[in-house]
Amino acid sequence: WEVRSAGIETHGLNPRAVKVMAEEGIDISSQKSELIDLDYFNECDLIIILCGDALDKCPMIPKGVNHEHWDLQDPARATGTESEILAEFRKTRDLIKEQVKMIYFIY
Template sequence: MQVYFLCTGNSCRSQMAEGFAETLFPADWRVASAGVETHGLNPRAVAVMAEDDIDISQHESKLIDHDYLMSSDYVITLCGDARDKCPVTPPSVNRLHWPLEDPAQATGTEAEIMAKFRAVRDEIEQRVKKLQVEIEG
């Protein structure tokens, strides 16, 4: 099984999804994330994942790899921009869209911003768990 998580800058949502998938999915499943652009790894995403004992600090913001994309079993877009800009995939690729808020756009105090990151992290975790159940049948 090969799963690809895509977002605009591969800095927050797709990185968190990759981190959960690497932790929760069976070891023989291939998991990656990428973006239509690279924005670097968001330190707040690293921090909230660490709160769940998942270390994504060594992840890198990457552009979409065409070969990986075309050979994936599942491609999940986590924002409208990635959904709209993602290249056309063959019919064998299951395409899913998870319309998640961008926590990097959150405003307010640091506590309010971190609360948004945690909320998005928790939603991603639930969606990754649900995806695993659906794939495994």
């Protein structure tokens, strides 16, 4: 599998995302916030859209490309104490982890 992440806007890499992924032994510190590449979309076997507003704003998904929508809350929008915000990042990380496991068995 080749996995890429991109969005409809670029905001830079969230340090909280880096922190909670490191807790799982995954270093994303060198990743970048990138825009969706429509040429890459056309080459994909599966596109996964994570946030509700991304589905509404997402460029046209090419015909014949499998896609799924995982309606996850954006943890970057969480409010509260640092501990509460990190808990939201962990929750989203763990939900994605479980969904990826399910996808692995389907595809």
